[in-house]
Amino acid sequence: MLLTGAVILIFLTLSAAIFRRFNVPMIILALAVGIFFGSDVTGIIYFDDALLTRRLADIALVFVLFAGGYSIKRADLKPVLAPTMMLATLGVLITMIVTALVFHLVSGWSFTQSLLVATVISSTDAAAVFSILRNRSLQLRPSSITEIESAANDPMAIIATTLIIQIVAGGEIEAGRVALSFVWQLLGGVGIGLGVGWAGLLLFRKIKEVETGYYYLLLIGLILASYGAADLVGASGMLSAFFAGFLMGNSKLPLKSSLSSFTATLSFVANAGLFILLGLLMFPRSMGAVWSQGLLLFLILSFVARPVAVFFCTLGMKLPFGEKIFLSWSGIRGSVPIVLATYPAAAGLDPDHQIFNIIFLAVTLSILVQGTTIGKLADLLKLSEREKPKNKQKMELVTVHDTKYELVELFIDGDLYKGESTVASLVLPADATITMISRKDKIIAPRGNTMLHPGDILTILVDEGRITEVTNHVLSKFEKQ
Known part of the structure; x- marks a missing residue:
């Protein structure tokens, strides 16, 4: 059986x-x-x-x-x-x-x-x-x-x-x-x-x-x-x-x-x-x-x-x-x-x-x-939606302890933004850091001279009370189309 x-x-x-x-x-x-x-x-x-x-x-x-x-x-x-x-x-x-x-x-x-x-x-x-x-x-x-x-x-x-x-x-x-x-x-x-x-x-x-x-x-x-x-x-x-x-x-x-x-x-x-x-x-x-x-x-x-x-x-x-x-x-x-x-x-x-x-x-x-x-x-009936990364969404920070930090994915939408920026040019608060960059099929460990481009997905560790502030700051480094 x-x-x-x-x-x-x-x-x-x-x-x-x-x-x-x-x-x-x-x-x-x-x-x-x-x-x-x-x-x-x-x-x-x-x-x-x-x-x-x-x-x-x-x-x-x-x-x-x-x-x-x-x-x-x-x-x-x-x-x-x-x-x-x-x-x-x-x-x-x-x-x-x-x-x-x-x-x-x-x-x-x-x-x-x-x-x-x-x-x-x-x-x-x-x-x-x-x-x-x-x-x-x-x-x-x-x-x-x-x-x-x-x-x-x-x-x-x-x-x-x-x-x-x-x-x-x-x-x-x-x-x-x-x-x-x-x-x-x-x-x-x-x-x-x-x-x-x-x-x-x-x-x-x-x-x-x-x-x-x-x-x-x-x-x-x-x-x-x-x-x-x-x-x-x-x-x-x-x-x-x-x-x-x-x-x-x-x-x-x-x-x-x-x-x-x-x-x-x-x-x-x-x-x-x-x-x-x-x-x-x-x-x-x-x-x-x-x-x-x-x-x-x-x-x-x-x-x-x-x-x-x-x-x-x-x-x-x-x-x-x-x-x-x-x-x-x-x-x-x-x-x-x-x-x-x-x-x-x-x-x-x-x-x-x-x-x-x-x-x-x-x-x-x-x-x-x-x-x-x-x-x-x-x-x-045009009720289907094209799958597209959200501009900003939370990820789960895997820990059994209570924490004020969140992992956030930030998508730099190529349909909305143009230009480029380096990680070093970002003025992030002490309780925020970019931990990973996803670009097409590649994962990039960020350094100060790493270039950020439209289409990138940034993974950011940030205090939950400063999510909007940090994500808005990153997007401000790009020109709106």
Whole structure:
């Protein structure tokens, strides 16, 4: 079994190297590798445990969402909070109702069955969205809305799925209790996540003089605690993990650069493992009986329900038409709907796994079609951005001790400045020094007679209170174009 797992991971890595030039998202490759090694293709691994998949998917999603929150800056969240929360709540409801109505009318299924299918697939997926969008250089607002929405809309979908299952099964529903549960999932998830994040900051600042590995262990413990604590009291563990990461990512931490890299690595490995697992769970031969319903569900969701939800939820908001089109197409489905598709089977409402197979096929189409075309759509709508070094950005000074110094990268933009200067001509304060110059493919150790040119990237060690003063002084030695 270990050898098989090793072969799968090596096969995925080699596939990524081969398909790199085509910009194929990692999750699509992982899904394809899982299908290839699964029961219906090579038959090397037989795997059909949907409940185990659900448990493992939850664990993987925790790491993906924490990393997503960790990488989002506070300044980026505020301007997109209104459209994000509208899409994560009302948007899910609209998507569910529109999908159910159209699916019922076209497929001939009963409305309750159609509603159950629509509810299960009503939320976008954080693992898929983060994996695909993080590989693109996109404008901040549309990418932030899509990413944060995908993390925040799980509670609505989970509650709605549970509610519809109870209705279909003939159980009694208390509207007040459902409303309170939804509010608690949202607010409790956010609050507990921030609480765990705050406790994590205290712990990181208290422990010093230990090996770096212990920081990584502590981080893993905090990530799992953010989900576990929320889940224990019935709040949203997904939201809790996201906001714990958000708080810690926007705070000063010892070894933050190393922790950031470790968090991104955890997310990547979790994503790869999750979609390999989902690929193993897929039985392509069984999809033949439901291909028409799966295709119909994907088309309704992508071209009718999602656009209606986006345009309705953003009424009165100053979002350009192009961004609304992008948001409509970026509602990628993934592991969460597949996990939710196990709920009807567990409740005895899907004995032949027809609903599960339809959802799986629609999700696979969403990943394959939307995942591979979202970048081209962003280019067409002019929402892609050319990667260019920022004029000034902080780097992480790796030390476990508190310090007032920062490492700053200063880019002398050749489109804005011309001329040249020597290092010796700079009058820097005693608490500032240029430690390195990056010029094209070369690294230069600066001396007094070293020439500085437009296009250079300077690494400067400087007191955090004098960053602006020092960077402005360096740039003043060049003429503006």
